[in-house]
Amino acid sequence: MGTSVEHALEQLKASGVRITPQRHAILSYLVESMGHPTADDIYRALEPKFPSMSVATVYNNLKMFIEAGMVRELTYGDNSSRFDANVSDHYHVMCEICGKIEDFSYPTLSDIEHQAEKITGFQVKGHRMELHGICGTCKQLHH
Numbered sequence: 001m002g003t004s005v006e007h008a009l010e011q012l013k014a015s016g017v018r019i020t021p022q023r024h025a026i027l028s029y030l031v032e033s034m035g036h037p038t039a040d041d042i043y044r045a046l047e048p049k050f051p052s053m054s055v056a057t058v059y060n061n062l063k064m065f066i067e068a069g070m071v072r073e074l075t076y077g078d079n080s081s082r083f084d085a086n087v088s089d090h091y092h093v094m095c096e097i098c099g100k101i102e103d104f105s106y107p108t109l110s111d112i113e114h115q116a117e118k119i120t121g122f123q124v125k126g127h128r129m130e131l132h133g134i135c136g137t138c139k140q141l142h143h
Contacts (some may be wrong), residue, residue: 003029008085017066022050026061030071030085036092036101038080059138074101094133097142102135 005028009019017023025046030037037045061069062083065071074082074092082101090105111123134142 012068022057023061026058026067030083036074036082036084038082062125091129093131093133095138096132097134098120100135
């Protein structure tokens, strides 16, 4: 895992961004957590190490990572954005009961994008697919 953080930071440096200890920590936390934390989650996790850090600092850095294409913002109905550092081809399946989100990899659906372009004449820039259901834990609790 360490390598992807280092690689991401190299990319940022190359694009002229200063890598502060806080930025390093935020990105590392995102890559390692894999649980799609909210900005508040990140803030609470890192605050003991960076007492001067505010939620705004976390947000501003997340926005910068998003612009750099290294982090994705996942917005769901409950209006709190979650953040995902895994920008490879993967999709999310979300539990309707506890709200847990899990990643699963699947070959990219680029053929759907090509079909859409052919049929509509659009230039497709991307797509979003979400699956929802009930996670293993909730299934056992609620059956």
